[in-house]
Amino acid sequence: MATEKPVTEQYQADAFSRRKDDLLVIHDLHTHFFTPDGVVRALDGVDLRLKKGTTLGLVGESGCGKTVLALSILRLIQDPPGRIVKGSIIFEGTDLLGLDEQEIRKIRGNKISMIFQEPMTSLNPVFTIGAQIAEVILLHQRHRASTKGQAMDMAVEMLKMVGISSPARRINDYPHQLSGGMCQRVMIAMALACRPSLMIADEPTTALDVTTQAQILCLMKDLKDEIDTSILLVTHDLGVVAQSCQEVAVMYTGNVVEYALVEDIFALPLHPYTKGLMRAIPRIGARQEGKTLHAIAGNVPTVRDMPKGCTFHNRCPEVMDICRTEYPPVFRPKADHVVRCWRYVN
Amino acid sequence: MENLLQVRGLRKSFAIRSGIFRKTTGHVQAVDGVDLDVHPNETLGLVGESGCGKTTLAKIILALERPDSGSVVFDGTDIHSARGQALEHVRRGIQVIFQDPFGSLNPRKKVASIIAEPMIIHKVGSKAQRYDRSAELLKLVGLSTDMLGRYPHEFSGGQRQRICIARAMAVNPRLLVCDEPVSALDVSIQAQVINLLVELQAELKLSYIFISHDLSVVGYISHRIAVMYRGQIVELADAQELFDNPLHPYTRCLMDAVPEPVPGKIAAAAHVRGDEDSVLFPARGCAFGSSCPYREEPCTREKPVLAEALHGHYVACHQHIPPDEQA
Ligand SMILES: Nc1ncnc2c1ncn2[C@@H]1O[C@H](COP(=O)(O)OP(=O)(O)OP(=O)(O)O)[C@@H](O)[C@H]1O
Ligand SMILES: Nc1ncnc2c1ncn2[C@@H]1O[C@H](COP(=O)(O)OP(=O)(O)OP(=O)(O)O)[C@@H](O)[C@H]1O
Ligand SMILES: [Mg+2]
Numbered sequence A: 001m002a003t004e005k006p007v008t009e010q011y012q013a014d015a016f017s018r019r020k021d022d023l024l025v026i027h028d029l030h031t032h033f034f035t036p037d038g039v040v041r042a043l044d045g046v047d048l049r050l051k052k053g054t055t056l057g058l059v060g061e062s063g064c065g066k067t068v069l070a071l072s073i074l075r076l077i078q079d080p081p082g083r084i085v086k087g088s089i090i091f092e093g094t095d096l097l098g099l100d101e102q103e104i105r106k107i108r109g110n111k112i113s114m115i116f117q118e119p120m121t122s123l124n125p126v127f128t129i130g131a132q133i134a135e136v137i138l139l140h141q142r143h144r145a146s147t148k149g150q151a152m153d154m155a156v157e158m159l160k161m162v163g164i165s166s167p168a169r170r171i172n173d174y175p176h177q178l179s180g181g182m183c184q185r186v187m188i189a190m191a192l193a194c195r196p197s198l199m200i201a202d203e204p205t206t207a208l209d210v211t212t213q214a215q216i217l218c219l220m221k222d223l224k225d226e227i228d229t230s231i232l233l234v235t236h237d238l239g240v241v242a243q244s245c246q247e248v249a250v251m252y253t254g255n256v257v258e259y260a261l262v263e264d265i266f267a268l269p270l271h272p273y274t275k276g277l278m279r280a281i282p283r284i285g286a287r288q289e290g291k292t293l294h295a296i297a298g299n300v301p302t303v304r305d306m307p308k309g310c311t312f313h314n315r316c317p318e319v320m321d322i323c324r325t326e327y328p329p330v331f332r333p334k335a336d337h338v339v340r341c342w343r344y345v346n
Numbered sequence B: 001m002e003n004l005l006q007v008r009g010l011r012k013s014f015a016i017r018s019g020i021f022r023k024t025t026g027h028v029q030a031v032d033g034v035d036l037d038v039h040p041n042e043t044l045g046l047v048g049e050s051g052c053g054k055t056t057l058a059k060i061i062l063a064l065e066r067p068d069s070g071s072v073v074f075d076g077t078d079i080h081s082a083r084g085q086a087l088e089h090v091r092r093g094i095q096v097i098f099q100d101p102f103g104s105l106n107p108r109k110k111v112a113s114i115i116a117e118p119m120i121i122h123k124v125g126s127k128a129q130r131y132d133r134s135a136e137l138l139k140l141v142g143l144s145t146d147m148l149g150r151y152p153h154e155f156s157g158g159q160r161q162r163i164c165i166a167r168a169m170a171v172n173p174r175l176l177v178c179d180e181p182v183s184a185l186d187v188s189i190q191a192q193v194i195n196l197l198v199e200l201q202a203e204l205k206l207s208y209i210f211i212s213h214d215l216s217v218v219g220y221i222s223h224r225i226a227v228m229y230r231g232q233i234v235e236l237a238d239a240q241e242l243f244d245n246p247l248h249p250y251t252r253c254l255m256d257a258v259p260e261p262v263p264g265k266i267a268a269a270a271h272v273r274g275d276e277d278s279v280l281f282p283a284r285g286c287a288f289g290s291s292c293p294y295r296e297e298p299c300t301r302e303k304p305v306l307a308e309a310l311h312g313h314y315v316a317c318h319q320h321i322p323p324d325e326q327a
């Protein structure tokens, strides 16, 4: 990709001046991985805004860069091989990319907390879950619990909140003694304990059954209502998005290709990729009627076969000539709805 | 119909320890008397709340965990007493895809050797043949073959799950136990993987035990569905029948909590969590007990057993007395 991506003036202005209540503004973020096989442009010019007290759903194909985006915000990208090469992440007015290690550490877990995608590997196997939650509380919530005993009591309270029965006993368990969903809830408890102003939740309910999921989503909503937390909710479950998000960003190969209010994206998805996602939702009993699920043809391109022009063009049912050669800029067919697709050129 | 897998009376409990001396202070009854059959070429869905024992049940079926009591018979062989050739036959015949795609891939191995692992364990093919087969399998699950030389950490969660599927298929199993195989995947890849599993089933006459919390996925892929609650199967029926006519109150709670892809439509955040300690000290009656809106006197006294309430539709609930016992 030799040509610089055109970014419409309009969108730029939109991203930076219009909304005063933005908590997080990400602009032109590039995070790359330098591997022996070549450079993986995991994030390739991401623009994103998150309002105070809003839940933004981040959806997109596996491998499109959702986790890398989440980790970039917290500056947790492992270097080497990864590096944030360009862009800005303005959080409460400061560019997180300009902070030194000590300053960013103060923000992590305090103002921004994260629920990781793989709870089993994010919990420390040699400490009990109680000790791990208590540690977080002592580290970030000194004013609410100053002794180990108080922190442990709070930990029990937190476990109860996320629906783990017999929390006072469970607190002595090690991660391997818990089920997948229970580990995930421990992670959620730790993130909630920090009462952050931004919570990044990477697939927080993936390992949970629907009833527990409903309960967790409810908890996150309560936190949002109570202390005006903004939530960046990474998920692939469009049902969850419909229920708990106000805004949605759809990602594809390292970029946001559509961004809209939740009602709009369900009522009238614009990007052909988003349309494909909507059609792929399984319906109960459809197999018995002999229907295969609608899947978007082809695969996510890899570094080596990244197509020229729009990176979706070789899978796109609505492809046009220009898509094969020119990377699409951002268009704004209507207020609060942006899309990176040549179909909407005027 | 001949059963490929027959599970009878399985029980498994874990000790809970506390304090600095790690004294045993109680037990979790993870699997509490489970009977199940899996037919050839069938998908049996298994759903239930987090922590209800699905993975433990799967592990026992895979002989990774010994039950306290009960038996698992695969293709005529009792898997927990099998030795030598018979055990090898079972081990090859049942493969697994686990819930956590990262934990189940060795970070120090390249994709090619990860996929070849079961072939090495079961001594299948030459090195070159195994490599070719790995390439073929990778394509089968929709990844490109130039990924063979990479390490797991270079892949996203979803990509790793597809590697797991490729690995599971390597030795042509007859039964694939899938523990949340698509919950880490976005809908479009999920659709690809499910279509792939359906295709493989038609082609190779495979059976699946498909564990998932996503009812629409389970409802799509399964022929029959078992609903599990606190270690027990509380309802079992054909997929469509279960959705059309859920009998157990817990099953109804599950159905109500499914988030529909319709903005503004809020699913009921069902409160199905029961008494504080009922997992650890199961009461005498129904495990769903205090969460149940229809609870009546017999429910607190007696544990309901799974019985056929309608043709081919089993439920463990005092509300649904089998027709032949109705006066
Ligand atoms: N350490 C790394 N080295 C090389 N490439 C990496 C590394 N980490 C991530 N990538 C690549 O970056 C891209 C984005 O990965 P990421 O984990 O963000 O995907 P994701 O959108 O979270 O997917 P999923 O839904 O499957 O979790 C992928 O193509 C992945 O292969
Ligand atoms: N090794 C172990 N030691 C102690 N307790 C265990 C162990 N393995 C599982 N358990 C307990 O057994 C119960 C069932 O766990 P299991 O992993 O089977 O649940 P699950 O249905 O798979 O849940 P999920 O949907 O969250 O994965 C849980 O209460 C768990 O804490
Ligand atoms: Mg991810």
Ligand SMILES: [Mg+2]
Pocket (backbone or CB within 6 Å): A179, A180, A181, B054, B055, B056, B099, B179
């Ligand atoms: Mg499990």
